[in-house]
Amino acid sequence: xxxxxxxxxxxxxxxxxxxxxxNVNREIKASHAVKFKEKLNEFNWLMPIIxxxxxxxxxxxxxxxxxxxxxxxxxxxxxxxxxxxxDAKEHLNCIIGLNNGSLNWSMLDYLKAYINFNADYSWVYNxxxxxxxxxxxxNIINLYFNNNRSGFKFKKGQSKxxxxxxxxxxxxxxxxxxxxxxxxxxxSYCVREFICLCRTHAKGNKKAVDYLFTKYDFMCKINHPxxxxxxxxxxxxxxxxxxxxxx
Numbered sequence: 593x594x595x596x597x598x599x600x601x602x603x604x605x606x607x608x609x610x611x612x613x614x615n616v617n618r619e620i621k622a623s624h625a626v627k628f629k630e631k632l633n634e635f636n637w638l639m640p641i642i643x644x645x646x647x648x649x650x651x652x653x654x655x656x657x658x659x660x661x662x663x664x665x666x667x668x669x670x671x672x673x674x675x676x677x678x679d680a681k682e683h684l685n686c687i688i689g690l691n692n693g694s695l696n697w698s699m700l701d702y703l704k705a706y707i708n709f710n711a712d713y714s715w716v717y718n719x720x721x722x723x724x725x726x727x728x729x730x731n732i733i734n735l736y737f738n739n740n741r742s743g744f745k746f747k748k749g750q751s752k753x754x755x756x757x758x759x760x761x762x763x764x765x766x767x768x769x770x771x772x773x774x775x776x777x778x779x780s781y782c783v784r785e786f787i788c789l790c791r792t793h794a795k796g797n798k799k800a801v802d803y804l805f806t807k808y809d810f811m812c813k814i815n816h817p818x819x820x821x822x823x824x825x826x827x828x829x830x831x832x833x834x835x836x837x838x839x
Contacts, residue, residue: 598672598674600642600670600671600672600673601670601671602640602668602669602670602671603668603669603671604640604668605666605667605668606643606647606666606667606668606669606671607665607666608656608659608660608664608665608666608667609665610647611643611647611649611656612646612647612648612649613649613653613656614648614649614650614653614677614683614687615680616680616683616684616687616705616708617649617653617684617687617705618697618701618704618705619701619704620653620654620657621654624654625654625657625658625661626658626661628654628655628657628658629658629661629662631658632655632658632659632662633662637667637668639655640652640667640668640669640670641655641656641667641668641669641670642669642670642672642690643669643670643671643672644671644672644673644675644677645671645672645673646677648677648683650672650675650677650683650686650687650690651687651690651691655667680708680709681709684705684706684709684749685748685749687705688702688705688747688748688749698729699729699730699733699746700720700729702746702747702749703716703717703720703729703733704717705749706749709749710749710750710751712736712737712751712752712753713749713751715736715753715756716732716733716736716737716753719732719736719760719763720732723763723767726766726767726770726771726775727763727766727767727770727783728780728783730780730784731766731780731783731784731787732763733746734784734787734788735759735762735763735766735787736753736754736756736759737751737752737753737754738754738791755796758796758798761798762787762790762801765802765805766778766783769805769808769809769812772809772812773809773812773813777812777815777819777820778812778819779819779820781822782819782820782821782822782825785822785825785826785829786804786808786825786829789804789826789829789830789833790804793830793833794833799836800833800836800837803832803833803836804829804832804833804836807829807832808829811828816828
């Protein structure tokens with residue numbers, strides 16, 4: 593027997609002044625709002641926003657800002673009554689669920705969204721604030737959460753730090769190396785391979801990883817051609833790891 597799904601009500605002219613923006617949503621980006629403004633100007637309203645019966649916004653924050661830029665007083669809204677927006681986690685889960693397929697949501701957006709609900713996300717976000725000038729958010733998330741294996745869990749706010757002591761130690765060494773040689777030599781895609789190889793092949797063995805860091809430093813000093821080659825970088829590191837194990 594098929595379950596009857598709940599449906600909401602449509603209001604083509606909901607007053608913008610009665611809307612309550614969600615505190616748990618990602619930050620509004622002016623560039624996104626401008627893009628939506630251009631689309632609204634060209635195509636008009638093809639999709640309503642989604643709100644609760646009290647006007648709490650669930651989906652459509654950027655479109656609301658776009659409507660304001662166009663000096664609109666009302667907009668079309670789809671109103672639902674089964675989402676408990678007074679429960680911040682339920683409200684956030686609903687927002688995330690509606691936007692999981694959106695390319696506009698970055699890994700940083702997902703990380704920030706859950707910092708008040710998951711202590712591990714808060715820890716990693718604080719690390720990002722410290723090291724963001726040197727290490728990309730993708731590599732920081734990968735280091736702490738092993739993200740390339742748990743992307744879905746990460747977007748649901750369910751990831752856990754695998755080894756906080758190792759990750760903190762690794763991040764500090766990586767940042768030091770980056771400060772010493774710069775981002776041109778430590779390309780983000782090669783850093784990603786380095787993190788993965790240290791985790792999967794070196795098994796997080798600090799002595800082995802420390803040896804690989806020494807070799808990475810040496811490669812930077814001599815401007816090794818594999819530094820910026822996604823195909824050559826990993827085999828070189830695997831060779832160095834075999835060298836370490838043979839000793």
